[in-house]
Amino acid sequence: MKEATVQVHLEQGLHARPASLFVKKANTFSSEISVIKDGRKANGKSILGLMGLAAGHGSQVTIQADGVDEEQAIQELSEFLLLEHEVEI
Template sequence: MVSKEVEIALHPGLQARPAAEFVQKANRFVSHIFIEQGEKRINGKSIMGLMSLALSKGDHITIIADGTDEETAIDELVGFVTEKEE
């Protein structure tokens, strides 16, 4: 299991379209993907779970991957949420 705490740099955060993109990326991996914020932990492959967190730019989350491709999954998903828009 691999995890990384990150600050969301996407504007407006993981709302609607970016949340759907995150879930699509997460579903390409065999590993189980989770997102934690505070006491909440959701399945990173679930659009409803992700939307329930209402994550905005500047929020801190922990992305967790557990499985055979966990390193690759963490790298790609962390890169996605920390990508600064120009």
């Protein structure tokens, strides 16, 4: 299992459209993906789970991946959260 702790730089945080894009990217990996914020853990492949974390701009989250492509998953999902531009709706 690999993990990385990152600060959410997405202008909108992980809400609605950004959460759906994160889930879409997470689903390209065979690894199990989890996102943790303030001790609460959500399935990284679930829009509702991610939105339930209420990870707004500036929040710190930990991404965990467990599986054959865990390193690539951590890298790409971390980069997604570090985007400083607004995600188009």
